[in-house]
Amino acid sequence: MLEVKVSFKSRLFLKTPERKEMKIGELASRTALNASAIRYYERCGLLAAPYRVSGQRRYSDGDVHRVLLIRFASDMGFTLGEIKLFLSGLRDKAPVGPRWRKLAHHKIKEVNEIIQRSRRLKSLLEHLLQCHCASLQVCVERLSLSSGLVLIPYRTN
Incomplete structure (x- = not known):
């Protein structure tokens, strides 16, 4: 068996x-x-x-x-x-293609804003280096009044 x-x-x-x-x-x-x-x-x-x-x-x-x-x-x-x-x-x-493109476009916009802020900051620093004011406070006041300089927008939240 x-x-x-x-x-x-x-x-x-x-x-x-x-x-x-x-x-x-x-x-x-x-x-x-x-x-x-x-x-x-x-x-x-x-x-x-x-x-x-x-x-x-x-x-x-x-x-x-x-x-x-x-x-x-x-x-x-x-x-x-x-x-x-x-x-x-x-x-x-x-599909990740459309999602990736949307995120990339958003990130490019953010990077462009950072570049603009950085250029404004560079310009301010160059002006401060050329400054012959008696104090930094006077120089900053003159720069901000003459050019309406705003480096970083104020946040209200």
Whole structure:
């Protein structure tokens, strides 16, 4: 008589492609960040919570690419909120092109405003260097009265 024995532990013998995983320290090293920054990205929702082995976070190469993308966008001046908005399309498979263009146009407008403020500041500093007034206060008063100089608009909030 033929007897068949079923073993539910057969998955232990299955060959699965090896998954390259790393601890938070290696991810931090590969992305030139502190581990605390990576944990912060997780809390902000920029980086998905990783799976854990014995309580330790484990990351994949995909996480390296995502963190590098976050750093790149941050270096371009995007806020973490803006980066999160952009990256949310990567999760839900929505097209990122239109979203990216909208954010880029908005950022260009912000950069142009910063450039204008910087030019006004440079002009003021150049005038102050040429100044022969008795005091800085007198010089600033003359400059602001003569040119209607406003470096930073007053905020009322």
